Amino acid sequence: MTDSAARGEPDVVLRLEGVTKVYSGTVAVKNADFFVRRGAVNVLVGENGAGKSTLVKMIAGVEGPTAGRILLDGEPIVFFGAGDAMAHGIGMVFQELNLFGNLSVAENVFASHEIMRHGHIDHAEEERQTAALMERLQTGVNPRAMVEDLMIGQQQLVEIAKAVARDARILIMDEPTSALSAPEVEILFRVIADLKAKGVAIVYISHRLEELMRIGDYITVLRDGRVTGARRMDEIDLHWIVRQMIGSDAKDFSSAGDHRLGNEILRAEDICLTRISGGYAVDHVSLTVRAGEIVGLYGLMGAGRSEFLECVMGRYPHSTGRIFVGGKRVRERDVGSRIARGLALIPEDRQRDGLVPILSVAENLTLASLKKLAKVFHIPARREAQQVQREVRDLSIKVADPALPVSSLSGGNQQKVVIGKALMTEPKVLLMDEPSRGIDIGAKGDVFRIMRRLAAQGIGILFVTSDLEEVLALSDRVAVMSQGRMTALFDRAEVNEAKVVAASSIAHGPTAIVKPKELNA
Template sequence: MAEEQSEVVLEARNITKVFPGTRALQGVDFKVYKGKINVLVGENGAGKSTLMKILAGIEEATSGTICLFDNEGTPHEVTLSSARDAAGKGIGIVHQELNLFTNLNVAENIFMNKELSRHHSLYIDHQEQVERSRTILKRLGQDIDPETLVRDLRLGQQQIVEIAKTMIDEPKILIMDEPTSSLSIQEVRVLFNVIADLKAQGVGIIYISHRLEEIREIGDYITILRDSKLVDCGLVAEMEMADIIRKMVGRDPKKFFSGQAHEAGKELLSVKHMTLPRFGGGYTFQDVSLSVCEGEILGIYGLMGAGRTELLETMMGLYDKASGEITLEGQRLDTMDTKERIEHGLVLIPEERQREGLFLNLSVEKNLTMASIARYLKLWQINVKVEMKRVAEMIKEMVIKVSSPSISINALSGGNQQKVVIGKALLTKPKVLLMDEPTRGIDVGAKSDVFEIMNKMAKGKFGIVFVSSELEEIFSMSDRIIVLSKGKITGEFDRSEATEEKIRKASEIGHGITASA
């Protein structure tokens, strides 16, 4: 096979992992090649994260073997007892969620728990840490000042710092779990340049992503998991994208839901001259006006920093300094607090699902009813029978894959967690839903389910405001599209007239590129 021409640096053989009540991996084989991008794909719950945790020493396999290859190509079976043990053997991991101390500087974060001391004393050698951090960042092709506080860095730069943390141990293998999920287009390009440099230095990179277009662009080898089993592996260049999707989800991608025009009814939501001052001067967004009708999906597109998320949060009443007028079916909302806005029919599905949309220490059922618990009160007590009836109905309606409503929300895949967030919102009986990146960090099959839900809501006369960084999603789902750039509306298009060129040009106004460029 062509893949054998590359040098294998790690091989996992027949890996099985059993948790109480579930088999997360079943006899999975996986190879990592030196200086190559080794892509791992599969739906949420396919076993990707479990396999990576085993390779990073965070979890221990129930059975199976892991071999590392020396410079002569000889395999040596190893046991990875901890993340530190794996790092010592040349395996590093960059988790999807950033794990940084924002009140400390870059060098202090890079050497956290690996501090350098002065002449074997108890005192930290801060200057040496700064100099070594500068060397590591230079190796990554970055000119970030190691003495800068992390909170003052852009998100993409913070992602680079996460990578730099792993470089102290000179990894031969680097695991990257959804590294671009929160990055802008420009920041993704910077990260891809860093990855290319690491490849050139001989680092074997294990790359997990739900953005399938990235696989074609940077992937060398691909391994596909489905339902905890290995489905296929090989060269990315020899696989069609439609085949990859079919193997991931077990069905024809042509049958996935694609958006359709919806019949708009009366106006539901009106926003006029909405403005949010920025701390320190200027505006996060300024003089934004929009409207949404019954049965309509309004898409909002813009580059990172355009003010999309802040606009939705302002509509929900999260910023006291904001000005402007918001009406829902003629009722003024801008004088109301967030709770009152929800009661009048406006609800937000936040971008940060785990941090802002869920109670991670509670069950699925409690998460579903938390925002609407007042509806189940009877004489100051919760009518559990009614509450559980609505929970069961919502689980069925959202097609949430769960063995029991009483299990922890943490036991669900990302896609099913997102369905819980949407279900929680629907139980408040809204009229307009504000959906901020509703498909972020979920697989292609779960995206299809979310789009089907949105289509169903539009047919049910809900109004939907939909923010996405993915142009394909915006085109597929939106009846109208508004483009934000640097806090201002720079374009508005009906579904029939929108083109990728028009949207991109409008989104680049204010970024040093004119609309006529």
């Protein structure tokens, strides 16, 4: 009998002993021990860059440890790739979606383990089983739908379904709720409870600490690649987690700025975007932002928030409406020209829309501002290096050398690179779509302080978020969308959580905007 079993705890099915992982001189994980228990949710938490994703990639066979060993069922084992780990019953839901956009939902779910019949893929059976998985996840996604046509939250559910379909005995979930709405999170938790009851060991990574407290059975905390604490979840509280993560209690980053707001810097009038299936994704939305103002845009998944930002940015040339920057009409309809007019967008999906993974950190940072850096027909290397070092310093990007591939960074540091790329274009208006998605409590504080600093410098900021606390803490005004329409607009002095939630649940009515007094809590 193992020690854990003697204490009445579930058996340890997988154990990492003294593992270390080094990338190009950077130590991502150092001498870490981690235990995965059967029939339990084993939480792994830490700031961005702490080494969480690296640790689970070693479990999933994506990476091999530089030192230390992995034991499965008490026996040392070496995984020769992700396929080998899968053959031993280890599945993973990656933080960055690992889907084929040009394939259907069913084809993605059964990619690399297709259902065969008489020497051919049985598409009908794959679609039947995928439909059952979608029903289990309570989502109406059609198994035949192309993944590239799905919203990011729906793609996240497909990624989860893909992992569940493999009947893994160890299932790693890296930020599985980062793009899910509250009801979808509840559904996922029920699926996890069902998997636990069947003896599946869950390794769960999330930056939503209250979520971890609710679902976790055991917790291991990483800081700078080292394990700083490991406990049963019922023995600790949120303050303990934060202290282990950052070495102190949470910092206050939500205080409002005291600078004076300037003149109107952005005006969007009557913006419309039609859906392929009919109706409006963005339905006659109008909004203004003043210089130095932070406007939060809240809404449930499918409300049209991201599409609205993309219309403003020029991603949909067929959208209608009028855009003004600094009082001047923006008639250009392409993204490049709107960047030149002072607009910049930090997209929701940093991997698909914000970064080029095969390029270096430096090359990604300067990608949108090459014209500003160029001198005649070439870019002075010294000037480019100085600009890159400035952004790395100002945004606290953890990287040993900006020449390293951006794909070698943690998710939070990748997000900072996307923000830095936007800032190097010297924008007048910064559009931020879920800027804290997949970012831990420390990095989130960094991003929020950056937003406050930029607003104090006179940049107008319009940001989309699904976090109520975030939108209330940061915003000078809060706009709310529901089903493609603007349903409410609140000043900081009058807004509260109840009003925002009520406005986000309003179905289409006769008026586009509901007056705040109609939503008094």
